[in-house]
Amino acid sequence: MFTPATADQRFVLDHIVGIADLAATERFAAASDDVVDAVLEGVGQLAAGEWAPLLRAGDTVGAKWTPEGVVMPDGFVKAYHDYVEGGWGTIGVPEEFGGQGLPFAIQTAVLDTLGSANMGFALAPTLTVGAIEALAHHGTPDQQALYLPHLATGEWTGTMNLTEPQAGSDVGALRSTATPLGDDKWSIKGTKIYISFGDHDMAPNIVHLVLARTPGAPAGTKGISLFLVPKYRLNADGTPGDFNDVRVVSIEHKMGLHASPTCVLSFGDNDDCIGELIGGEFGGIRAMFTMMNNARLNVGLQGVQVAEAATQAAVGYALERVQSARAGSPSKESVKIVEHPDVRRMLLRMKAQTQAARALVYYAAAQVDRAALGEAGAQDRLEILTPLAKAHGTDLGNEVASLGIQVHGGMGYIEETGAAQFFRDARITPIYEGTNGIQAADLVGRKLSMANGGVFAQLIADMRAEAQDTGLIGLIDACDEIGRGMAGLDADDKLAASYPFLTMLSVATCGWLMERSGRIATGDDAFSAMKRAACAFYVAQIVPEALGLKAAATAKADVLYSVPAEAFAA
Amino acid sequence: MFTPATADQRFVLDHIVGIADLAATERFAAASDDVVDAVLEGVGQLAAGEWAPLLRAGDTVGAKWTPEGVVMPDGFVKAYHDYVEGGWGTIGVPEEFGGQGLPFAIQTAVLDTLGSANMGFALAPTLTVGAIEALAHHGTPDQQALYLPHLATGEWTGTMNLTEPQAGSDVGALRSTATPLGDDKWSIKGTKIYISFGDHDMAPNIVHLVLARTPGAPAGTKGISLFLVPKYRLNADGTPGDFNDVRVVSIEHKMGLHASPTCVLSFGDNDDCIGELIGGEFGGIRAMFTMMNNARLNVGLQGVQVAEAATQAAVGYALERVQSARAGSPSKESVKIVEHPDVRRMLLRMKAQTQAARALVYYAAAQVDRAALGEAGAQDRLEILTPLAKAHGTDLGNEVASLGIQVHGGMGYIEETGAAQFFRDARITPIYEGTNGIQAADLVGRKLSMANGGVFAQLIADMRAEAQDTGLIGLIDACDEIGRGMAGLDADDKLAASYPFLTMLSVATCGWLMERSGRIATGDDAFSAMKRAACAFYVAQIVPEALGLKAAATAKADVLYSVPAEAFAA
Structure with a gap:
């Protein structure tokens, strides 16, 4: 429950x-x-x-x-x-x-x-x-x-239409077109894939935001514009009217997240799909990033969501399932599996990772508000945190969902139990809204160099000012050193190290927030006791793991290119 | 393909x-x-x-x-x-x-x-x-x-019937019964669950090996006996004859591995199920371990299998899918995604982990043969390697299958692509034939103390004698220190640290074998080049990660028990 x-x-x-x-x-x-x-x-x-x-x-x-x-x-x-x-x-x-x-x-x-x-x-x-x-x-x-x-x-829902079969991570390769009709109207034509909730029966209208190319637009992302394309055009009084020639061709047969229809949408099959520009011609990428950045936080939040759900299910099972006596105990009575050390280790890890992911994503979300208030540095902080929240939040969601299956044992693999659904649902989150590899590239390619490294330096300084645990300080120092070193690397070397570095910096950030949380949670209620345990576990056991990534985060790309691409098939 | x-x-x-x-x-x-x-x-x-x-x-x-x-x-x-x-x-x-x-x-x-x-x-x-x-x-x-x-x-197939609803990891809790009929025959009665290939239409007979309890048998594992229970009794000429009252009640609706029917079997619904003792009364656990130990190696091998399959699929996709220009390249031409550093990092990691898992499992398998030949120390080596091969082999299978989805991007989440099947299929392997947590408990509870620690010491000595990389030597030293320290710990502390320690020792073993492999693969063919790259990557990047587990592998159980069980639901 x-x-x-x-x-x-x-x-x-x-x-x-x-x-x-x-x-x-x-x-x-x-x-x-x-x-x-x-x-x-x-x-x-x-x-x-x-x-x-x-x-x-x-x-x-x-x-x-x-x-x-x-x-x-x-x-x-x-x-x-x-x-x-x-x-x-x-x-x-x-x-x-x-x-x-x-x-x-x-x-x-x-x-x-x-x-x-x-x-x-x-x-x-x-x-x-x-x-x-x-x-x-x-x-x-x-x-x-x-x-x-x-x-x-929420009476009407919204969608984002970026991807086409040939244009996934490479948004600039999209081919959908918008042809001017005059009077600020455009005729939209093209096929979009992976459109979550691209159609459904819960709302009287659906507002599609569609990236397309106008006539003579430059190649690549520079030539992309964003269009507002409702499923039903609005009547003069603003109510949904005529069908706007947006068709659902099919929905994908996915491993999970079946409640969310992943649509193939066809715009303008009958040349009768009308859209309006949002953010000016060629302003598509900028508008898309506005839409995507918060979406990235919200996908990181999905990691929190699935971790929370998987943890609750596993804890519930472990508090009920009785199996084997506790090793080393004089009693030969079988106990609830929560009493077995390795099960409890898994559960505490699930609690710690869920709380850490929540701290990270909410902390990033707070920067949206602080930036809106004009707080100095908040927008910068938001930008450097976004790839961490998206990638690490979703990585943790997957790890926790997998542990959730393991706690359930054989029952975890049976669909009726529900643990498997979390595992299947979670697996899309490191992929959509920019794969986690894209997030890592964003971190080392754009975010580290913001303000000549000043944004990164400020994050490190804030963490260092508060961190107390030696291991955590060691991780922060390692991130600092590696992050500063990135500036001198060529693109291949940066990218080769980007994912392990993103994980290190994410764990450092989580460790900073969790260590603080542990200090604050002084109550004698069950929640506070659990918070202290989760934070202690995080700092003592998860933080050192991230330090183990230092070799990978400082490795060069040469080993990756020491063989020709075709040798991977050997 | x-x-x-x-x-x-x-x-x-x-x-x-x-x-x-x-x-x-x-x-x-x-x-x-x-x-x-x-x-x-x-x-x-x-x-x-x-x-x-x-x-x-x-x-x-x-x-x-x-x-x-x-x-x-x-x-x-x-x-x-x-x-x-x-x-x-x-x-x-x-x-x-x-x-x-x-x-x-x-x-x-x-x-x-x-x-x-x-x-x-x-x-x-x-x-x-x-x-x-x-x-x-x-x-x-x-x-x-x-x-x-x-x-x-293989004309007839075999099954293992251990688990019952209340008796999973705790085999001793089983309740199926065997009542003597005289003439070395026993009447078998009970329900078994999770019986892979418990029924199918590929063989004219199925030989069930069934754990059951004889009248007056002592409680727990000591009172268990193993019975041979064919689906069809044999005629005098040895051909399958009368139906032996073994019914398939249902098959499980699992997340994956759908080709393998996971059966609920009911024995003796009509009091007409006849079995024969194998290994003597109360010899069930010993006979079961004979059956299970090689089965554990074979489940570790399933990790290799799914890793191999997932890697081939991902490499195939990455060699075909074209997306984005290479960062930092003067060319703006889109390239095959295998050319992007982070994709190539994932692929090289998949190759390295697959080869490492294969080396580990085959190395353990070789000890079966060496033990059969009476080679000194081989049986001991086999026993200490078995939990590593099973648990780490299957962990790697899961990691590689997940990376395989990631390489495919959005396509990886669509069932038709096939990457998702590997991910779903793989997830049972850390659970069955003794969960990986049980393997870790076996390692620290039984295997480390064999011959007063001598079996473990010999493995460490063999690795140390050959290892050259400083990081690998550091990992071996850390394993040595932690492994020797386990002897002085109480059961909770041992078990709390067991899983991270198992991973460290597994990676050390793989690192040892991979480093050797890299030295040997001197050819100028594509396979040798790939082997060298995979081994170099393994030693340089994966071995240090395992060192990051040292804190967890030396942590005590106290943090796990610092809160009452119910607080996990807080």
């Missing part, structure tokens, strides 16, 4: 996000203690009461393609409407666009809870957030007025 | 197994160079030509339960018969029992190839090997004469 992780969320909001700082500002004055508690409790009820019970059906029935469009499993339409009715979509949307104007960090907590209950389902609101961001930052006042109120509530 | 890994198998047989040493003995004189080559080539043809093409159907159609028994997907019956006809089952079976008497290491190579082509399918012959071992060591001459020739060819 799913229980919202309210205590840990509140702890992280208080001590990692610094929600009180935010609430002390005029902009976020609404984020008072009472409101935060009410939000966490309220969304927890929705998540536990309505969303979690649909978890299995989302997997076993899944979203289905039909000639009339994608149909969600029974119960999803109502559960989604209750989300809309409850106002949960509006949490982080600015008041000027019909939202509640609460901090992004609170919205993060809301999505955390919904996704921990049902990760695939929660992807629908998550994607809508990306569409809202793009429109809020790059839309015209008319576009904002027409679309944002409906997106803010 | 699957290609048998013949070159690497031959390399490992020559330089890790020492096949020439074995062939120089009278017992294994048949294992000449020509024969070994012919075996590798011949089974490679069967695997690539007939078994690999059934890989997808094994997953998508899968074995099906019907009221008449389990039915395999189309093509499996013929492919299995061709395996039997080709004599591939007889490779490692002693000549006295109708086999070819070739080394176990050669049989390992045969199963490696078959399982790399189709891991779920290859589980059928793998399990038969366990039944052969149990009968060869503990059966009466009559039992051996009646059953072994049919099992040796």
